[in-house]
Amino acid sequence: MATLYSKKPDLALYAEKSNASAVTGKIAFQEKVKVLATEGRWVKVGSSNGKSGWVYSGNLSDDKPPDENKNDFNTGNAGDVSTATAARGIDETSKQYASRNHVGNAVELVEWMESFNDKISTTEVVQYMKDHKLGEYAGS
Amino acid sequence: MNRRNFLRNLTLGSLGLAAADSSLHAFDFGGIDVGKVVEGGTKMASGAGGVGLKQEMAIGGSVATKIVANNNGLLKTPEAARRIALLGKSLARYSYRPTLNFRFAIMDTDIVNGFSAPGGYVFISRGLVEAVKNDDQLAGVLAHEISHITRRHALQIISRGQFVSGMVDVASGSSSDFAQFDVGIDKVTNTLMEKGFDPDIEFEADAYGAKLAYDTGFAKNGLLEFLKLLKVSKGGDHERVFSTHPPLSERIEKLAELS
Numbered sequence: 001m002a003t004l005y006s007k008k009p010d011l012a013l014y015a016e017k018s019n020a021s022a023v024t025g026k027i028a029f030q031e032k033v034k035v036l037a038t039e040g041r042w043v044k045v046g047s048s049n050g051k052s053g054w055v056y057s058g059n060l061s062d063d064k065p066p067d068e069n070k071n072d073f074n075t076g077n078a079g080d081v082s083t084a085t086a087a088r089g090i091d092e093t094s095k096q097y098a099s100r101n102h103v104g105n106a107v108e109l110v111e112w113m114e115s116f117n118d119k120i121s122t123t124e125v126v127q128y129m130k131d132h133k134l135g136e137y138a139g140s
Numbered sequence: 141m142n143r144r145n146f147l148r149n150l151t152l153g154s155l156g157l158a159a160a161d162s163s164l165h166a167f168d169f170g171g172i173d174v175g176k177v178v179e180g181g182t183k184m185a186s187g188a189g190g191v192g193l194k195q196e197m198a199i200g201g202s203v204a205t206k207i208v209a210n211n212n213g214l215l216k217t218p219e220a221a222r223r224i225a226l227l228g229k230s231l232a233r234y235s236y237r238p239t240l241n242f243r244f245a246i247m248d249t250d251i252v253n254g255f256s257a258p259g260g261y262v263f264i265s266r267g268l269v270e271a272v273k274n275d276d277q278l279a280g281v282l283a284h285e286i287s288h289i290t291r292r293h294a295l296q297i298i299s300r301g302q303f304v305s306g307m308v309d310v311a312s313g314s315s316s317d318f319a320q321f322d323v324g325i326d327k328v329t330n331t332l333m334e335k336g337f338d339p340d341i342e343f344e345a346d347a348y349g350a351k352l353a354y355d356t357g358f359a360k361n362g363l364l365e366f367l368k369l370l371k372v373s374k375g376g377d378h379e380r381v382f383s384t385h386p387p388l389s390e391r392i393e394k395l396a397e398l399s
Contacts (some may be wrong), residue, residue, distance in 0.1 A: 007238050041355065058234030058355035065236060071193035072240040091194075093311050094201030097325060100318060103209035110204045113214060113261070117225050117243040125233070128226040132275070134357040135234060 002035040004045065004060040009073055013053025017042040019136050025051035029073075030064055041138075056136035090114065191295050191308060193259075198311035199298065199325065200259025206329045207255050207263055211247040215266050220246055227275060228262055228282045234355045236290035236348070244282070252370065252381045255332050256285040258295050267380070271373075272366055279356065280363025284349035291348065293341050294328050301327060336384040343386070343394045350398055364395040 009029040015022040017039055025047070027033060033045035036052060043060060046052040089111050098104045129137040191199070208214060215221065221244075228244035235242075242260040250267040257263075262285045264278075272278045288294065298304050306320030331337060337345075346363060354360040371388045374381045385391065 007236060009239075041357070056234075058352075059238070061236060068190070068192070069237055069239075071196075072237050075193070075239060075241040090201040090205075091198040091311075093198035093313070093321070094205060096318070097202035097322065098205040098209075100322065101206070101325075103205045106205040106208040106213070109208050109214045110201065110261070112216065113204075113208075113243050113245040116221055116245075117229075118241070120222070120225055120229065125226060125229045129230050129233075129357075132230075132357075134230050135355075138357055 002062075003032050004035060004043070004062055005064045006031045006033070006059065007061050007065055007069075008059055011055065011059055013045065013047075013051060013055060015053060017054045018139060019056070021054075024053035027051065027055075029070065030067075032064070033060070041135075058135055191258075191292075191299065191304075192312075195308050195311035196295065197259040199295070199307065199328070200257040200261055202321075202325045203257035203294065203328050203332070204259075204261040204263075206325070207257060207261075207333065208245075208247070210329075210333060211251075211255075211263070211265065212249040213247070215246040215248045217246075220269065224264065224269070224278075224282070227279060228286070231279060231283050231286055231352055231356050232260075235286050235352055240289070242286065242289070250380075251383070252374070253384065254281050254285045255384075256288045256294070257332075258289060258292070258328075260289055262286060262289070271370065273369065274362075276353070276359040276362035277366035277369075278362070279353045279358040280349060280361075280366055283352040283356075283358075284345045284363060287345040287348035287352060288337075288341075291344065293337060293345065294332065297328050297331055298324050303327075333384060336386075339386040339390070343391070346391055346395055347398055350395060361395070361399050364392060364399065367392050367395070 006027045006029055010026045012019070012023045013025045013027065015024050027047055031047060033047050035043055036046050037044040038057075041057045042054050043057050044052065044054050045060070090107055095104075095107055098107050126137060129135050224244045224246055228242060232238065232240070232242040240260045242262060244262045244264075246269055247263050247265045249265050250270075251265050252267045252271055254262070254264040254268060262282060264281060264285070268281060269278070272281070298307055301324060303320050303324045306315065306317050307324040309315035310317060310321040336342070350360055350363060353362055359365075367388050370381055371392065382388065
């Protein structure tokens with residue numbers, strides 16, 4: 001029986017193939033689950049402690065994500081709430097590099113890029129996915 | 141990454157083996173010789189020698205400034221920038237690093253190319269945006285660049301070098317040996333914008349990207365179709381079309397084996 005791993009922390013398992021259905025449990029980052037069934041891009045999985053439910057396949061990986069991916073948590077792309085990361089600007093080390101290497105004028109543009117992207121909330125991304133029938137929102 | 145399993149999953153998904161009664165076989169390979177696809181391929185490690193997120197952002201931000209400076213700056217047209225950002229962020233949610241904060245932008249140049257920098261910076265050119273025929277093709281390109289970041293391909297250039305500890309120390313603020321840091325950044329930017337990654341790394345990004353695009357709900361062959369289009373329309377213009385990537389014909393051949 002095939003096994004897969006959660007790419008995300010607190011990944012919800014659903015009673016049906018929809019993220020609008022009841023949550024039957026959650027699995028942790030890197031948690032290994034067994035594949036019980038598949039339908040379209042949804043996978044029914046079972047965990048070692050008896051939890052089971054449907055997960056959108058894009059949230060699972062067939063190889064175990066490395067520990068260092070934990071560093072990414074809470075950097076703004078995780079859940080269905082508004083993006084938490086405030087635009088803090090480019091790292092000071094990067095600014096110094098740009099200045100030393102005569103590309104300082106690009107700092108402003110990279111900071112614009114960061115700011116423009118960070119102003120787009122996760123709610124807007126989810127609405128875009130619903131409008132374009134993408135991912136787990138294809139049926140919404 | 142078990143590359144065989146990845147290719148197996150991609151192919152199965154592509155074949156639409158979706159019925160629940162096939163569940164026990166859902167992740168078995170469906171009869172195509174995966175071995176010939178991966179034969180000679182090199183498994184790329186996902187780690188990057190203990191480079192933490194702060195250090196990755198310092199390295200990535202530096203690389204990003206160089207990319208922007210060398211490619212005529214960024215296109216700030218809100219509608220175009222928003223389209224790329226929303227499509228890219230949709231893909232990023234199902235990437236191998238779904239909680240990294242990705243940022244997307246369009247380089248204001250008519251070449252056809254894309255670059256990425258550690259920490260989640262993804263750049264595609266205006267020429268590429270104008271060349272794609274639909275969102276499936278655009279998603280294929282963005283997913284390729286996202287996959288370079290999630291598999292830490294650029295960071296592995298640094299982690300293989302002798303300057304990694306010096307770079308990490310500078311990026312952490314515990315050293316002022318900037319020469320060491322700058323040598324490392326130049327090594328990365330030279331690879332990204334001049335020499336290109338090793339072909340196996342590019343093919344790996346193509347394959348992971350195809351799977352990511354499919355997982356997000358786009359056509360699995362968006363990148364393949366775009367490369368075919370470019371080969372017909374601009375096949376002889378290697379200077380201006382994905383000049384830092386392997387030849388279009390080789391990428392088309394490898395991607396076609398996945399479909």
